[in-house]
Amino acid sequence: MKREVRLFDQIESFAKGHWVTHALALTYGYDGDVAYDRIWKPLIERFGLPKPVVVADGVVDSGRQLGVKVLGAGGRSIFHPKLFVVLREDAALVAIGSANLTKGGLGGNLELLTSITFGTEFERSGSRNVLEGVISFLETVVRPRLHVTDESIEAFDTTCRALQIVAGQLPVRAKTAGPAFVHSGSEPLLKQLRESHGDEVRSAVVLSPFWEIDRASAEPADSTVHSIFDTFAWSKKPSSPRCRFIAGGLGGGLRLPKQAFEERREHLEVHLQAFSKEPRRLHAKLVALFGPKRTTVLWGSPNFTPSALLRSVPEGGNVECGFILSTDAKSLDEATLLAELDLGETFEKHSGELPEPVETTPEQSPAFILGELHYTPRGQVLSLHGYVVDSSIAKIEVRLTGEDTVILSKDVDRTGPFQVSGRANIERVEESGLRQLRASTARIDVIAHDGGVLQTYVVRPNVAFADALEVRGNHLLGAEAQSADALLVPPWSVPERRVAIVDARIEAMIASAQAGSRRGAGHQPSLDVFYKNVRRGLDTRRRELDAHRGSRFGLLRWSHAMRAALEKSLDGALDAPRLAYFLNRVSEHIVDVLDALPKWHSNPKDLNLVIEPHKLASALDAVRLDGALLEDFVRTAREAQSGAIRRLGELS
């Protein structure tokens, strides 16, 4: 197809030269290792992405990399959207289409993907409506399906909030050109398509890799093939054929609704993929309606199936999302679209007999929906979150793969949200003194009252962000891999360097472990690195604030970073001179930023909500200097501290 875009190319051109602050991916299938290689690793290492979150349907391979959290959002209905959100400073990129984060989706298949950038800096920013639509979808449709830890929910919510800030800066327009974001959360998508079109239909084009299954019992109203003929306002003079149905190639499990096609034979053409022309398997989905006045196209995650298009989520339909573009018929006619899709080239008209449908047993809906298996290295707490659908479940047990011991189990007495947590040490300590998970996956057995196993999940536990943040080489590095000063370094400055810093710190930790460290567990940053982190870190932040004229987003992030660093400084890793210096410089810096506020904003008090001065003040106040240092030094630092607290008080 001509307008193919690759997800990572889009992300890269969006992120280049910036810090990527958040990323969230919704996908049906998930291949963790592939996604890590192609998407997450470069985002983490080159663009400083701290907490990537993936929400996927139940069936996932979460991969071995601990730096990414994978949340289950399966359920009785299929979780099928493909939506990718990346945020930097005050801009967002939303990519929606047919591609999952799987080997196929990331290059192996023919996919249709549309990415839109949002932000005041872009000449052609996506519209506020679209972004608000995405946010609403995330909050009202996706979030309720997440039966996961608070920490993961928080990460999800933070991303939504960041999107809101971006949306809030975009102008409000009554009507906007360009595609509208749609989802199946409350209305069936085909209905939405029909309504958007608002015109007669002369012809239609459907592109889909998966199709409904002929069922004897099914009513025509429950068939997408029939629906398209029956529910649309067909023109008195329709084209011939009315519909072009474009499907994947034969073989490889392609199932077509032979019966429905036969019934509507005179009105449709079937086109199948010619693998000799295009070896990649079709995975794109699209429905286009052509009327005398308008052309309307729906594309995104929905296949041409009843559960995707005919039912909303409350009605048992899939969770789907996509774009609908309704435009003047002249600007997009059928011929143009078909040319775009390489019809005739990649897809050839099928004239022979259609293959017999393969009988399949419909997938049973799961008895237990897995949300997340979560491990917090600090305190060694393992917790399992999910949703019990079926009352036949008696017990759920968790074991590390390859081990017999049950490390977590709970009897089930009712349906509904399920949660169990307990202490479990699933780590091993390497010779170097660094820690790793003992096994990369755990087995979750869902056990029926009769003792039989109803269901088994093999998943990789998610690791608490606090510890996974600096995950390198799958080592569990929490507090010890970070120090307060490192948190001052804006990750967007040179993320590669940050990675190098972490690697260097790991190396130093290994070295000190081997030397029988005299420094203890709290790894003390070397003086030079410490200095650089503090001074250069603060200077860079200050410059950045200036460059964005103290944008609210920037100030929010700044305040968070200051607080995080100050809180971290309480962990005792910094010795007396470092702590005094740290306190001194951070205090000076805070005052400096507060001094600059009037330059950027006419009424600094409005910034209360983003800066949250009281929180910052109490974080500052919590730092205590009691090491053995010259009085003068301590006094200087304390004066700076109380000065900054006073100034913050004036702001709130």
Added chain:
Amino acid sequence: MIDLDALMAGISLDREHQMRAVRAALDALLVQNRRGVVLADEVGCGKTFEALGAAALLWKHFVGTTTPVQRILIVAEPALITKWFSEIEAPVDAERGKGRGFRQYVQGDEWKDFRQLLGNAARLRSPRDGEERGVREDGRFQVQANRIYIAKPALLTGETEGSASPTVRWLRRTNWDIVIVDEAHHYARLHTRTSRVFFPEQTAESRPDGLRARFMLALTATPFQLTTSELVNLLHVVEAAPEDLETLARALPKYERALDDFYRQRRFAPAFEARRRVVDRIDALRTEHALGGDGPPTPGLQSLLRRYILRNVKDGSMRDYALAERADSSVTQRPFQKLDNLKPIVGKSPLIPLEGDHAFLYLTLRDLIDDATKAAREQEGQKPTFVSGDLRQGLSSYSQLKASALLTKKLDRAGDIKTALERFERSKIRHPKVQALCTLVDNILEREIELLRGEPRRMLPKIVVFNTLLRTAQEIRDALHETVAARIEPLVDEMLRSVGWRDRKEAQAALDAALASEREVARADINNFRGEQFAQIDKDLIRGTPLAQTVDSKHIADVLFNRAQNHCRQPLFLLRFAQWMRGTERTPDEHVASDFVMRRVGEPLTRTIRRIVDDYLDDDPADRTASKEENRDRARRELGRIASILGAPDLVGRFDGETAETDRELRRENFNRPYAPLVLLVSRVGEEGIDLQQHTRYVLHYDVEWNPAKMEQREGRVDREGRRSGGAVQVQFFLLKDTYEERVFHTVMERDAWFQILIGSRRQELAKGIDDDDGETLRSVDVADECGQLTPEEARRVMIDLRP
């Protein structure tokens, strides 16, 4: 067939490596029939004696043949002519059979004629020097047979022909048996005038018209600092075979380029494929085929070069490297090898930690430097000049920091730092590095004193501290003086009491009395020797010497023996006295002090005075051609030198640009003797050209130079031929943990490793070092990820080994 073993048996130089070099040279010249060889030992390996040794054996080999060795020419820079002359001339102490010069090696009867040849050495410094008759041989006038001439190169370029003495004119026409060319690399650069000695047209082709000899011995310490074409010229000087020259002219650039490729790969890990490949390639050039398979079969570059160049390198076995580490109240050493992967070693070492207030001050200092840089950048036209330099000052000592220009800036933090420094000064808080240095020196002395107690004749080894900053020098001098005195003074008292003196005063009084009586003896001796009238010295004769404060005309013995009084009162003199008493089992009686003073001061001083009077002051001076004024000048210099030796320097002395030249000399002279100073603080002034090796065992790098060649120079002051203190030189580095110093250290060590293997222009570039405030350092004053380490295996495979 030549029996090299038998020939070699005729001489016995001190060091085995010197013997190997001589043997290899003879093998090349006599067995392989080459015209010449390059003796290219590293500085301090004793090349001079190797060359003279080879010359001596060549002489011996041809004795009694039809082609005896009769004429030897040494070409040396004017500044080095005296050195060569004294190596040849210096008499051998009849008593001990030892001396400073080369004669000690040619003592037997079979060398009698050769010694005579040595006695016929003449220095040619100006065109008018040399008035001997010539002889006519081979149809032209030549210099006389059985002569050694030491000539400066300018006399051999033919430019002074017109006004020159006959000898000088004949120099270029003589059929020399042996020509020794010192600093031979000077002649390889064809754009210089001196190159005309061997290349009259300043082209390689003109070599046959230049100075030639039956045997050519070229000396240089730095062959690989020459560009590849210059290196070929050097081989032209020793008249290498034309086919070898041709091959080398093509092979050396190949090798240089391959090394360059390797150098460019240095940021990659040694296991990296491309890096491994380039090492393989270099190894193949080096050992298999010098042209890399291009052209006719040829041996590897190493074998080709070995035909003509012999190079002893200090293998490091005479130096033990270590990092000073502070452990609680003592300072210990973490040993390392230069080619080790130093990052983990340094990483694991606590080094000298910068803690507490010192750490806070360091951070504030870095802030101040950044502030100042920023301020300078804002002020247009002003270049930020203070970066690493200021940091170095702060890391060096607080008095250095206090004097830094940085603190005069009108910046908030400058005030903070000044206040803090005052506070430190009031509370007597020492800089951690100064403190560590004192502790280390204290530890060394403690250990050495313990050894000395068990071994009465043992000497306290001396300690050289290299440090570039002058304020720091003063601070560490004062601090060290305290430390050293606290160890030495009680030791002196203890030792004196242990041999029977009641206290130091009593011993001192005895020595004073002994010296006074020695003075009387000397005075009478001198008066008898040439007459009292020649023993008087006036103010003019001691002008500019340390004796200048003595007034009016006096007897030379009075002046010098008075000068010796303080010398004999210094603690280390008393210590030697006590040690001597213990060694000879003497007890305090009326003779013991006289015996000691007579041996140590009286007799040698009297001998020296006699020589001065005899050579310069009486009516029959040694050099009759010299004017009276010339002789008085010589006497003045000699008196100055003696006065220096007889000085009484402090236990810890400075040798730097701030000390007067006479004081510097005094300290340097005495440092090579068993007396004070015991610790010498040397600045850049003393990094080159001076010898400090005699009794030195410890080299402490208080700071580090960017330039590997300079670091080598520093250590070369001590690690050189002529050391009397046994064992390896202990080289210690003082690095402040986690600071800029670590980075400098890694950089220097890395550069050093590359410096050792690279050749040509890249090597010259490395030898230049880094300007303290240049961009590279400015960008990266932090302990950053340093790679580029050369592994010992790689070094072995790429480096041309020319050890004989």
